Amino acid sequence: MLTKGQKKAMQALNSGCNVFLSGEAGTGKSYVLTQFLREISDTKNVLVCAPTGIAAINIHGSTLHRVFQIPLGPISPTTNPLKISGPLEKADVIVIDEISMCRFDIFEFVAKSIKRAEAKAQKKSPSKTTKKQLIVAGDFFQLPPVMTQKDRLILETYWDMDIGDGFAFEAPMWENFDFASIILNEVVRQKDDVEFVTKLNQLRCGNKSGIEWINIHATPKKQKSIHLCGTNKMAEDINMRESKKLTGKSSTYCSDISGSVNPTDKPTTDKLTLKVGMQVMTLVNDSKNRYQNGSIGIITSLHDDTVDVSFAKGENVEITPHTWEIIDYKITTGNEKSKVEEVVVGTFRQLPLRIAYAITIHKSQGQTYDAANLSPYCFAPGQLYVALSRLTSIKGLHLCGQIMPQYLITSQEVLDFYASIENTGIPESEQALEKKSVKNSKRGGARVGAGRKQKYGVETCTIRIPISAKKDVLAFLASRKWD
Structure with a gap:
């Protein structure tokens, strides 16, 4: 609907x-x-x-x-x-x-x-x-x-x-x-948590007033779910540390590649080393709706080509290899006229899983989590908003530290x-x-941001100027008398 x-x-x-x-x-x-x-x-x-x-x-x-x-x-x-x-x-x-x-x-x-x-x-x-x-x-x-x-x-x-x-x-x-x-x-995504949606909308536009509400209403209990991090190093360190805690044998599952597949086309690694008890994230939607892209689970057993994963609802599901198709386009000529059609130029086959004790906020974009732990340090525009908006409800969010106002960059x-x-x-x-x-x-060739009424009634805009002209423009601005 x-x-x-x-x-x-x-x-x-x-x-x-x-x-x-x-x-x-x-x-x-x-x-x-x-x-x-x-x-x-x-x-x-x-x-x-x-x-x-x-x-x-x-x-x-x-x-x-x-x-x-x-x-x-x-x-x-x-x-x-x-x-x-x-x-x-x-x-x-x-x-x-x-x-x-x-x-x-x-x-x-x-x-x-x-x-x-x-x-x-x-x-x-x-x-x-x-x-x-x-x-x-x-x-x-x-x-x-x-x-x-x-x-x-x-x-x-x-x-x-x-x-x-x-x-x-x-x-x-x-x-x-x-x-x-x-x-x-x-x-x-957050249709059942209206107040959370309101605060997210404020943060999206750079309004820091929602930060205090998020800090207060996030759950103090650490979640048995993924850890969202601002940096690759933090995510890698957490994944390595938690993986080393697991005892027992590991199994390595290798990908099967055919045709033209670039490194950036691969949703997961070529060699996936897994252990019983390891926390993983699914990378596809299940046809029987038992898990979705981004679902978090725990490996319960390893087999030759498959693994069993237990999800939050308690269901134990056998995860089988998935084939991702790499698409390009070609022209085919039919009875009436030529048509543009998809053509598979390569395939990547692997277990649709990723080790998921931690993931960077960049890699989480586009996914949805019922629960997550967040290290709130952020350094890029939109990064904090992306992290928080992955959650379906504030009830599933655990903060590993207070969100500081400077972490919100717009x-x-x-x-x-x-x-x-x-x-x-x-x-x-x-x-x-x-x-x-x-x-x-009338704006001219370069994009000029439209004026925005601020709360003090001041019109602002963003103007792109050549680097070669920056010194002259700054000198001009410094020479002006401003009211």
Whole structure:
């Protein structure tokens, strides 16, 4: 059953306009996309993509790099697509899930590829409409794209500007798509804990007033569940320490790989060493609904190719190897016309498990836990919000230390971006689109955050300036007399 907001989202998706589908954690963005893709799969050519291999597997699609043949490493503004693939040229609809994980230079390359594919198709069929529908889904208030310091330095040199957190909406071509913005706000994940939802919404937007309530209402009892950590080192140390406590024999289960499988496509390790008593997390949904992706359990016995796991409900389940398919797209020619179809380019077969005494907050994004222990130290925008919003209720949250106000970090660029867009829905007419386009053009080439009324009545905005001009701008600001 779709919520009111999800129905509005479906209406926009089915209208054919470009859509930015966003909303709080747990509002069902991926669910809406899945329903939409099911409806149009027989009538339209669709490409489904995500920035990472795991995110692509979760939506049964392919990675952006594979579909758009994106070069590895930082991409300069002068880099253009060398070749447009047949599937991209024929695609009617392009879906990008988890858009918050997509770095701005990668989105810029994708945008150039789409526009070039439209132009190529138009040249071949001048009388036909060749515009492609682009749908991007995700929440920019969650974790920003992963970026090394080396990548940051290269990108700032290429683009001659402070790139901030490198979100996709900072790409110059983002504005060219005139997205209808649909912001879902009916939370499904924590639907039975209304006050928890209210506090999460405050934290999502950088309002620290919800921190005290979380500190007070989290359970003092340590949970027999996963430990969420801000850093890889802490998660690795906990997993190693707890694993060493287990006595008895261990068994190692090896993956079976065929075709083209990249390291980032693998949901778990090639060699999985397990012991009886070990805490693990499932990585897929069970067809019989005995466990879901992210369920926590304890191994009760080991077999040659399978293991038995006991879950919180008390049910002992035999876990068998799972085959993940790595997807790409190809064109097939039928009786009527050519069609874009999925093709399996590789498979990864392994037990759908991960040792799960601890996991980083980054790796927990997209999952749901009934209970978890949290070390609240966070250092990245959206990190604390992602960790807390994994829980279905405050009753299942144990804090391994007090949440300090400085742990809540919210990107000003994201605040400005959401303030600059509206829950627009479907554009009413071409005239409405034209007015929106004029409004965007007045901002200039670089993205400028819309003014935001603060509680003191001060208008603020975020403006990207070239690094080469930063010294002159700072000198100008210092020379001004401010009231």
